[in-house]
Amino acid sequence: MVRKRPKLIKERVPTPERPVEERVKSFVEVNLGYDFASAVKEAERCLQCPVEYAPCIKGCPVHINIPGFIGKLVEHRDDPNKAVKEALRVIWGDNTLPAVTGRVCPQEEQCEMNCVMGKVGDPINIGKLERFVADYARKHSIEDELLAEMRPSVCGKGKVAVVGAGPAGLTCAGELAKLGYDVTIYEALHKPGGVLIYGIPEFRLPKEILDKEIAKLRELGVEIKLDHVVGKTVTLEELLEEYDAVFIGTGAGTPKLLNIPGILLDRIYSANEFLTRVNLMKAYKFPEYDEPIAVGKKTIVIGAGNTAMDAARSALRLGSEVTIAYRRGREDMTARIEEIQHAEEEGVKFEFFLNPVEFIGDENGRVKAVKFEKMKPLEERDKKGKRKIVGTGEYVTLEADTVIIAIGLEPNRIISEEATGLKVNPDGTLVVDENLMTSIPGVFAGGDAIRGEATVILAMGDGKRAAKAICDYIEKKRKANA
Amino acid sequence: MPYKILDKKELAMNEVWYKIHAPHVAKKVQPGQFVIVRAFPNGERIPLTPVTWDRDEGWITLITFVRGKTTMRMANELKPGDELLNVAGPLGNPAPMKKFGKILAIGMITGIVEVFPIAKAWQEAGNEVTTLHVSPNPMVILKEEFENAVSRHIVEGFDLQPGWGMNEIAQELVKRAVAKVKELLENEHFDMILTVGPAGGQKAVFNVVKEFGIPMHADLHPIMVDATGMCGACRVTVGGEVKFACIDGPGFDAYKVDWDELIHRSGFYAPMERLALETYLKQLQAQGGEQ
Ligand SMILES: Cc1cc2nc3c(=O)[nH]c(=O)nc-3n(C[C@H](O)[C@H](O)[C@H](O)COP(=O)(O)OP(=O)(O)OC[C@H]3O[C@@H](n4cnc5c(N)ncnc54)[C@H](O)[C@@H]3O)c2cc1C
Ligand SMILES: Cc1cc2nc3c(=O)[nH]c(=O)nc-3n(C[C@H](O)[C@H](O)[C@H](O)COP(=O)(O)OP(=O)(O)OC[C@H]3O[C@@H](n4cnc5c(N)ncnc54)[C@H](O)[C@@H]3O)c2cc1C
Ligand code: SF4
Ligand code: FES
Numbered sequence: 001m002v003r004k005r006p007k008l009i010k011e012r013v014p015t016p017e018r019p020v021e022e023r024v025k026s027f028v029e030v031n032l033g034y035d036f037a038s039a040v041k042e043a044e045r046c047l048q049c050p051v052e053y054a055p056c057i058k059g060c061p062v063h064i065n066i067p068g069f070i071g072k073l074v075e076h077r078d079d080p081n082k083a084v085k086e087a088l089r090v091i092w093g094d095n096t097l098p099a100v101t102g103r104v105c106p107q108e109e110q111c112e113m114n115c116v117m118g119k120v121g122d123p124i125n126i127g128k129l130e131r132f133v134a135d136y137a138r139k140h141s142i143e144d145e146l147l148a149e150m151r152p153s154v155c156g157k158g159k160v161a162v163v164g165a166g167p168a169g170l171t172c173a174g175e176l177a178k179l180g181y182d183v184t185i186y187e188a189l190h191k192p193g194g195v196l197i198y199g200i201p202e203f204r205l206p207k208e209i210l211d212k213e214i215a216k217l218r219e220l221g222v223e224i225k226l227d228h229v230v231g232k233t234v235t236l237e238e239l240l241e242e243y244d245a246v247f248i249g250t251g252a253g254t255p256k257l258l259n260i261p262g263i264l265l266d267r268i269y270s271a272n273e274f275l276t277r278v279n280l281m282k283a284y285k286f287p288e289y290d291e292p293i294a295v296g297k298k299t300i301v302i303g304a305g306n307t308a309m310d311a312a313r314s315a316l317r318l319g320s321e322v323t324i325a326y327r328r329g330r331e332d333m334t335a336r337i338e339e340i341q342h343a344e345e346e347g348v349k350f351e352f353f354l355n356p357v358e359f360i361g362d363e364n365g366r367v368k369a370v371k372f373e374k375m376k377p378l379e380e381r382d383k384k385g386k387r388k389i390v391g392t393g394e395y396v397t398l399e400a401d402t403v404i405i406a407i408g409l410e411p412n413r414i415i416s417e418e419a420t421g422l423k424v425n426p427d428g429t430l431v432v433d434e435n436l437m438t439s440i441p442g443v444f445a446g447g448d449a450i451r452g453e454a455t456v457i458l459a460m461g462d463g464k465r466a467a468k469a470i471c472d473y474i475e476k477k478r479k480a481n482a
Numbered sequence: 483m484p485y486k487i488l489d490k491k492e493l494a495m496n497e498v499w500y501k502i503h504a505p506h507v508a509k510k511v512q513p514g515q516f517v518i519v520r521a522f523p524n525g526e527r528i529p530l531t532p533v534t535w536d537r538d539e540g541w542i543t544l545i546t547f548v549r550g551k552t553t554m555r556m557a558n559e560l561k562p563g564d565e566l567l568n569v570a571g572p573l574g575n576p577a578p579m580k581k582f583g584k585i586l587a588i589g590m591i592t593g594i595v596e597v598f599p600i601a602k603a604w605q606e607a608g609n610e611v612t613t614l615h616v617s618p619n620p621m622v623i624l625k626e627e628f629e630n631a632v633s634r635h636i637v638e639g640f641d642l643q644p645g646w647g648m649n650e651i652a653q654e655l656v657k658r659a660v661a662k663v664k665e666l667l668e669n670e671h672f673d674m675i676l677t678v679g680p681a682g683g684q685k686a687v688f689n690v691v692k693e694f695g696i697p698m699h700a701d702l703h704p705i706m707v708d709a710t711g712m713c714g715a716c717r718v719t720v721g722g723e724v725k726f727a728c729i730d731g732p733g734f735d736a737y738k739v740d741w742d743e744l745i746h747r748s749g750f751y752a753p754m755e756r757l758a759l760e761t762y763l764k765q766l767q768a769q770g771g772e773q
Contacts, residue, residue, distance in 0.1 A: 188710045190520055190527070190568040198712075227570035229710055232515075233506050253712040257724060264719065264743050273713035281526060281707070289524040291707075365746045412711055414729060 010121025013042040015128050024316055024346050027202040027284055031103075034132040036080045043073040046124045047116060056126060059114035061461040064094045066111060066126055069133065085142045087133045092146065096174040096216065097167065097460065099138065099209050100196060102131025105457050106336045138212055147219050150178060157181050158244040158474045163230045163415070166194020167456045168249030168447025170217060171463030172470075177220040179471055184243075186228040191280065194251055196456070198280040199272070201310050203317070204339070207279075231418040236443065244477070245442045245470045248430065249463060252409045252448035258302070262359025266366040267294055271303070271311040271406035278314045295320045296401030300370050302326075302356055303406035304333040305453075309340060311404045312348045320402060322348045327355040327375050332386050351398070353377070355391065359403065371397045409453050427452060435469040436462060442477075444470055484565040488541055495620035496548040497592065498557045504569045505540030507532065513599035514577030514701070514733055517542070518709045520568040521556050528552050529706045529728075531596045532572070533624075542569075545623065547592035573709050574732050577699065581608050583673035586666060587632075588614045588687060590655055590679025591621060596701055597678050598624055602631040609674075614666070616659045616683075618642050618651060638662045655679075656686045663687050667694050674699065677736070681748045685741035698736035702727050704747060718744055 016032045017023075023030050034042065048067045051057065056066045069090040076083035091098045107113075107127040115123035137143050157180040162169045165187035173183045191197050192214050196205060218224065228234060230250075239246050255270035257263055274293070277283040281291035299315040301308050304326040312322045324343070326333065329352050333340060344350070354372035362368045374394040377387040411428040423431040423439035429452050430438055430445045438445050446462025448454055489501040507517055516531045532542040546553045560566075577600045585604055589597035594615045605611040611632040615622065619639040628635035638658050642651070659679075666672075667690065675691050675698040677684045684700050691698045704716040704727050711729035718727050719740035725731065 188570065189708065190570065198708075227518075227568050228506060229570065229573065232572055233510060233570075253710075255712075255714050257714060257717070259724070263724065264717065264747060266747070270714040273707055273715045276707055276713050282524070285524075289526075291526045414711060 008120060009045045012045075012122040012125050013038045015125070020345050023203065027317060029206050030203050030342060033135060034128055036136065039129055039132045040073055040077050040083075042125050042129060043070045045117060046070045049116060055114035055116060056111040056124070059111040061110065061457045062094045062464060064111075064130070065090050070124070070126075070129060073129070073133070080136070081140060081142060084133055084136045084140070085146065088137045088142065089146060091130060091133060092150070094464075095460065096171060097213050098130045099134035099213050100167070100205060101457055101460070102127050102129075102134060103205050104196075104200060106455065108337055110457070135209070138209070143216060147216060150220070159184075159242070160245050160247065160470060161186060161239045161243040162247045162249065163239075164188075164194060164249040164251060164447075164449070165192030165214075165224060166249055166251045166447060166459060167196060168251070168449070168459035168463040169194070169247065170214065171460040172247045172249060172446065172467045173222045173463075174217050174220060175464050175467035176470065177217065177222050179467070181471075182221070184223045184225060186225050186230050186234065186239075188227070188229040189280070190226055192224050192226065194249075195253075198276045199307065199310065201275070201279055201314050203313065204310070229414060231414040236415060236419040236422070236440070240440075240442060244474045245444065247463070247466050247470065248415065248438070248443065248445040248449055249447045249459070250412050250415060250449045251459075252411045252428075252451075252453050254410045254412050255405070256408045256410060258356060258405060258407065260356060260358055262361055262367065265359050265361040266364070267296060267401060268359060268367050268403045268405065271301075271307045271404050272409065274311050274404050275307070275314065278318075284314070284318060293318065294402070297321060298400045299323070299402040299404060300325055300398060300400040301404045301406055302370075303408070304328070304335060305406065305408075306335045306339060307409070308406035309335045309343050311406050313343055313346060315402065315404065316346055316348060323351055323398065323400075324348055325351045325354045325356070325370070325372065325398070327353065328386065328389055329353060329377055353389070354396065355389075357395070360397070366401065367403050368401060369397050369399050370403060371395060409448075411449050411452070435472075436466045437469065437473070442473065485567075485569045487560055487562050487564050487566065490560065490562050492557075493545065493623045497621055497623050498546050498548060498553075500544045500546070500560075501541055502544060502566060502569060503540060504542050507569060507571045508535045508537050508540045508542050511535055511542065511572040512576035513579070513603040515572035515574050516709075516732065517544075517569050517571035518573060518706070519544070519566055521552065521560065521566050523567065525555075525567070526552055527568070527707065527709070529573075529703075529709055531599075533595050533598050545592065545595045570709070574728060575730070577603075577676075577733050579603060579607055582697075583609065584671060585609050585611045585674045585676065586614065586663075586672045587611060587676040588616065588659065588663065588679070590616050590659060590677070590683045591618070593677075593679035593701075594624060597676065598627065598631070600676060601628070605632045612636065612666070612672075614638060614662060616655060616662065616679075636662070652680060652682060656683050659683055660686050660690055663690050667691070667696070672696055675736075677701070681741065681745045684736070685745060688736045688741065691736070699733050700736040700739060701732045702734060702739065702744060703732070704744065718747075
């Protein structure tokens with residue numbers, strides 16, 4: 001079919017957002033997403049670049065056929081259910097958690113950065129279209145029909161254990177189940193999802209949506225064992241006895257803390273503790289929920305990544321005034337642009353070039369201020385391409401009765417300490433080869449466990465690649481034994 | 483994953499015993515390790531210690547001191563046949579298992595619960611173990627079990643006076659513990675000391691032990707959330723370094739622990755403590771009324 005050369009529409013169809021005054025009082029989702037009509041309008045802007053060329057696909061770490069799914073929305077515009085079903089079928093070919101990735105991916109650095117429309121106007125709003133397809137499908141029970149079609153006819157090709165139910169583990173499990181393997185996930189916490197459940201707040205990713213995305217895996221036959229800490233409840237060695245292969249997707253969940261005076265004062269939280277209390281334990285609903293959280297009138301959040309934004313916006317919703325203090329400059333912030341904008345709109349204040357040197361406490365041992373050294377940027381850049389900074393020798397003290405530290409996370413050591421044969425890099429990440437296999441044959445790994453703090457979609461990409469490699473590994477082993 | 487409550491009973495005042503189906507924990511748990519329990523859909527995760535277990539039958543027993551909302555709700559609302567929502571574990575590191583020689587293992591109030599599996603295993607490993615339970619008399623538990631498991635079991639009990647709150651109980655506890663430990667150490671030689679109990683009590687005992695220069699292992703109880711090393715709520719300073727008690731502990735060399743800091747951090751939830759105290763006093767009164 002020869003398509004009519006489309007007319008260039010430079011501007012994006014906007015998505016509605018909850019007004020600031022309303023949203024800062026609650027944890028409900030900020031962005032409301034497209035409806036069918038506006039989604040089709042946005043989809044029509046896509047130039048439908050050929051699949052083998054489309055730069056957006058190259059920008060996506062799991063290479064979703066983007067023009068393919070967008071095209072379905074336009075093609076079946078007269079039958080919304082059919083349009084969404086066909087679009088979802090295309091997306092699921094490469095990504096089983098589109099409601100999640102459509103919300104949390106930094107599209108501006110991935111698919112949307114590459115989109116050719118971005119050269120003449122706004123790039124296509126790929127993330128919001130992906131999210132629309134997933135949300136509409138869920139609301140109209142379109143997923144169940146597709147799942148029934150997808151369920152593998154042949155099971156029993158082998159048994160695989162997946163450790164960790166974050167995006168890496170969930171994706172690996174889903175792919176293997178589709179290929180006909182019996183998969184069991186071992187998860188330490190009482191809910192699956194990893195950072196998606198304990199780290200990213202409801203106002204960005206409603207937990208009900210996440211639960212439904214994960215429920216699909218159970219439909220595909222994946223078993224999830226909660227409350228199982230691998231390394232303690234069961235060892236890697238024991239898993240290898242029972243399963244043909246193991247995938248480790250344990251993430252990078254251990255918080256780095258500042259090694260400066262006053263770190264053990266009351267009301268100094270790691271962002272992980274703060275966000276776990278808020279998200280996983282729903283402390284924002286205390287006392288309806290049992291988990292308490294103590295937030296004062298003035299909160300300082302240290303750091304400027306996604307974790308810092310999430311912590312800041314959560315503290316704001318608990319009624320505190322919030323300042324983000326970052327040791328580098330505005331343009332060095334690593335959080336997603338959309339989240340930085342949301343934080344600013346909601347009234348989070350930003351202070352740049354401040355490096356904490358001491359926490360000052362009151363007579364009751366509660367933090368009352370943070371002392372910072374003022375920093376300045378140099379022309380020189382570090383390995384990651386960021387400007388280097390040096391201290392100026394000048395100091396400033398900011399008042400705060402709550403401090404949240406969000407300066408980074410490291411891989412959890414539980415498994416690597418117990419399984420001595422597992423090679424680990426100095427930064428705690430697991431050593432893997434080009435097939436994502438660790439130093440122990442049959443044990444694969446991916447996501448933050450091998451990368452350190454990275455992104456949801458990279459973790460999912462690893463999960464998918466590992467599933468393929470696991471499949472090859474098991475087949476090869478079977479042939480060798482035959 | 484349902485964890486059925488096979489049995490439940492009140493052992494003593496504010497001390498409730500649960501027998502729970504949790505094969506994954508029963509199969510693996512070692513003395514010194516603990517579990518995280520979540521009992522209610524809107525509930526918090528609390529750390530508790532398996533006291534006994536049967537690896538083949540797949541059960542563990544827990545004993546809780548009814549001290550705040552969660553333990554009280556568990557005591558009031560759960561019946562045999564009900565299920566706990568989550569039992570995760572075993573967590574933490576096992577206590578060091580070797581031949582020390584003569585050991586004094588001290589449990590203050592419900593801390594004695596955690597002493598039990600460790601003391602029993604130490605005795606079985608060829609040590610001569612003396613256990614000491616310092617506690618209000620109405621809260622004395624596991625007396626017979628200890629007598630069967632170790633060389634000698636001493637109960638240093640005291641009566642509760644009308645109008646006493648947690649503070650007075652804590653003061654009396656520390657006084658009794660210090661006096662008794664001093665007496666024991668002056669009269670006999672010990673090669674190793676273990677303590678479990680409130681941070682203030684542990685510190686006071688440590689100060690006595692220190693004078694005699696005996697090695698001491700202390701099980702610490704900071705606040706925990708995930709207990710898998712993910713949040714740092716449980717951080718303590720040991721040997722000048724920040725450690726997470728849930729993965730690096732809960733047992734530490736008492737000589738390296740920053741006790742004042744631990745005591746200070748245990749006091750963070752002061753308003754809750756007050757609430758717990760009020761409820762506790764009401765229960766004491768009710769108890770008094772029955773007698
Ligand atoms: C607050 C916050 C906000 C973020 N925002 C974004 C964002 O907007 N966009 C984005 O792309 N990325 C974001 N990230 C990063 C992203 O979430 C991670 O890169 C991603 O979740 C990594 O996935 P994973 O599967 O490797 O690990 P995780 O999501 O960390 O999951 C690991 C899982 O393994 C479990 N586990 C660990 N050890 C064991 C064990 N021994 N036994 C059993 N289970 C175990 C853990 O409980 C956890 O459930 C954010 C991160 C944080 C902390
Ligand atoms: C490794 C470990 C093993 C433990 N084993 C046992 C056990 O076998 N039996 C038992 O009865 N208790 C044990 N505890 C203590 C137990 O976790 C607390 O009693 C429980 O969390 C109190 O919950 P609550 O909701 O009833 O009280 P809350 O309302 O949460 O608190 C009441 C009081 O308890 C204090 N508290 C809260 N959480 C803890 C905590 N994690 N540790 C110590 N004090 C706390 C508060 O400061 C407050 O004073 C253990 C603690 C740890 C860290
Ligand atoms: S690059 Fe942009 S215009 Fe081209 S197919 Fe992808 S989304 Fe459409
Ligand atoms: S309880 Fe969270 S790290 Fe120990």
